[in-house]
Amino acid sequence: MIRRIRLRAGRPGSLRSRLVWGAALLAAVAVLAAQTIGFLVLRSWLLNRVDQQLDDFVLPQQAFARDAYPDQVPPPRNPGSVNLPSDFRLTFFDAVGHKRGILGGGKAPGPDLPDSVGRLQLADGRPATVGAVSGDGHWRIEKKAAPDHTSYVVALPLDTFDGATSKLLWLNAIVLAATLTGLIALSRWVVRIGLLPLTRMERSAQDITVSDLSLRLPDTDPRTETGRLGTVLNTMLDRLEQALRERESSEARLRRFVADAGHELRTPLTSIQGFAELALRHEGRSSAERREADRLIVQNAERISLLVDDLLLLAKLDKEPDYRSERVDLLSVAADSVSAAAHQSHGHPIRLGALGAGTAAGEDGNEEDEEELELAETTGDPHRLRQVVGNLLSNALTHTPPGTRVDVRVGTGRAGPTSGGTDRPGRTSPSPPLRAGARICVLEVADQGPGLSPEAAERVFERFYRVDPSRSHDHGGSGLGLAIASAIAQGHGGRLELETAMGRGSVFRLVLPADSGTP
Template sequence: MTRRTPLRAGRPTSLRSRLVWGAALLAAVAVLAAQTIGFLVLRSWLLDRVDQQLDDFHLPPQTFSRDIGPEQMPRSPDPGSVTLPSDFRITFYGASGHRRGILGGGEAPGPELPSSIDQLRLSGGRPGTVPAVSGDGHWRVEKKTGPGHTWYVVALPLDTFDGATAKLLWLNGIVLAATLTGLIALSRWVVRIGLLPLTRMERTAQDITAGDLSPRLPDTDLRTETGRLGTVLNTMLDRLQQALCEREFSEARLRRFVADAGHELRTPLTSIQGFAELALRHEERSSAERREGDRLIAQNAERISLLVDDLLLLTKLDKEPDYRRERVDLLAVAADSVSATAHQTHGHPIRLGPLSTGTAADQEELELVETTGDPHRLRQVAGNLLSNALRHTPPGTRVDVRVGAGRAGPTTGGTDRPGRTSPSPPLREGTRICVLEVADQGPGLSPEAADRVFERFYRADPSRSHHHGGSGLGLAIASAIAQGHGGRLELDTAPGRGSVFRLVLPAGPGTP
């Protein structure tokens, strides 16, 4: 069995080389074609001039003399009866077809003609070309009819013709070589200039490969192919950099989430473990001590259960939120939340009123404000906002709960403006919305705290004490619910000016 040798692929050539040699080849073909056409046209013209001279040449009748004989036929020319140009040669053939004599002379070897006129092959009586008797020369010959069924062949040398064509061939060769050399040099320069944007792209790609994503391609002229390519690549790089930043942010957020979750779970688990070990080591404790230990174990277990429930709820809301779609009156939701938190006001006066739009036409009476959504989840959001306002403000701080409808804008809510933060994208300005606000006159939040207040496990309290807050998941859950309803949760705050948490939802069909 014979073993086949695999075919080796040829060495790939660069785009620059292909363009240069392709342009040189096309130029060579074009120049060679033009030179060939010019050479053929000039050769034909020169040969026609020679043929015209042969056609115009005729011997006068007195050129021939008659020998005394019974046939009285012309036999030979009279050398003294005609003067020929120096280049002409005339060969005479008698009536029998045999060569009889030659007229004309010169140093150049004469044409090689047959001894019989029948052996002279000229197509259609047109002139033909025959070689010289000796050397590399050629003669142009034409057969003509003489008196008395005789013939004579007129010949002209083609030395001038051959010399002109040979010089033209040499000149064409020199021009072709010079043209190709110049075209290759010019093509290399033009191609290098033309491919300069690609060279810059290559350098930029090398920088990006090294890990620097900030460089961008400078050639973005949409009128050129490289400019359009540069624009597309810059867009791709922007999206790639954005995706990498989002991935880094997501990874950092995940690490922070895991650390926060571990921190939240560690405290109650440590308490449970400590009280359990205490109960096992000191079985002789009094009943009051055992009841206190059991109560603390149950309390910390409840905290863990609530934390796990919140985490499961967040996971459910992020993955596949399942909301009921009913007509919900936000005014009733706000009133239920105020009633539910009446037992934990701690001296906070709570007022339920209409939404203020900052105009003289503000409503003075509460009206029905309907939207579409899950009433249970929306009550959860309202209760969370109101509980936060009561928990994070000093006793006696006034809390206002406002409900109303309007159009999305900087004043009413739903759009972005300086001093307003939200984890959700803004609504289109002018969209009909329903709003539930919980505003307090407490100390407010710093810009840094406001930017992170919707993060999971974040609490503005640096000590992370549970005496002034829950697990730090309430606002994250409320924001997820609001976004799941097509709206958003936002915060307007400033240090010393209180905080306004605003639930913005799309208005229902019956809301003006």
């Protein structure tokens, strides 16, 4: 508990207060340093002026002439012989070093000098500062040599010096206090103006948190730090909003997936349960009735088994798909799939051709293409790729009227708006586009059926989605075939595309990266 309190007490204040007090502290240090330097320079200059006056003061030789009374101490004063300034004080010492007398007067107390020159500890020509006889005044003194090994001390009061330095100190203190007060007030205003974009960003962030995630920060000037921060935060909000939308969409798809799976499973389970209860209640049925009930039970059980297998395959493809990696020729895969689907075509003519060989509506199905078939080699799992082509052919045969021609076209090219692999208007795919210009292998399954509406084309790759709303297994299956085919294509580094329009048929296109050996 004590440690937590200490941590809280040591937390820094707001950015505004730290900027204000930091600027005030730096200004105080700068002003104080300037005042200290100025004070020291002025003090040294004034003290040098006093020392210069002491150096320039020299008594004339006649001031030391002896009169008829050599034993008189101090010597008689002769005001007319020496003209002393009023502020100077002279103290004389004899050859032995004893004080002989004082010359000069004034109201201020004189310097406090010892009776013996030896106790001064002062060399000739080197000034020093001593206190006054009484009070808090100071004197500047300098020792000078006189004839006959005598000496005298010249003194000047430092009242003017002390008064000037004292007034300067008070002035500096007042200037420092006024400067800091004004600087703090000005800094608060400047910092408030400078941090105004951050304040607006804070309010906008609060509004975004409370009300609407679609709001954005207003300050995005790239020339300022706050503007760049606002740009980054807006980008982060865009990604967050997109992630939330994707999450909501994913949750909605998951709920719809669970509901559709439950519906698909409930129908055959209900049939199995009904026929089983019927068999238990009516033991005297004929053998034909029992065989029909058993056949329907087996049929619905197979339907459940296929549905569960598809669900498990989708879960495996979503989690960690395990594909074999070997060279696969899409032309051979297409030929095998066309041969297998021909037995269940129900009157649909199926033709294998080269990519780019157009088949217009009403064109004779027996007309051969002028273009030659080419190898389209890629790397992948041949079993899974055959499953994709089989699903596409089964989808075309199931959702088109009998007699509708189905074209399977195989070839290579470059990813682009024409050959496939990239997005363009009228093209739908649940997978991201490939790099434009990349070498690709393409397998198209095109039919001349009724086509799909734009709304149906956008949802055709969703799981359990069927254009036929009847949800009958005999009209479109469970709606997992295209979802499985799209997952396998994306797992191979490619994608499955759809181009369709009402009344113009549909083209499902499998686009895969071309093998490194493909020219």
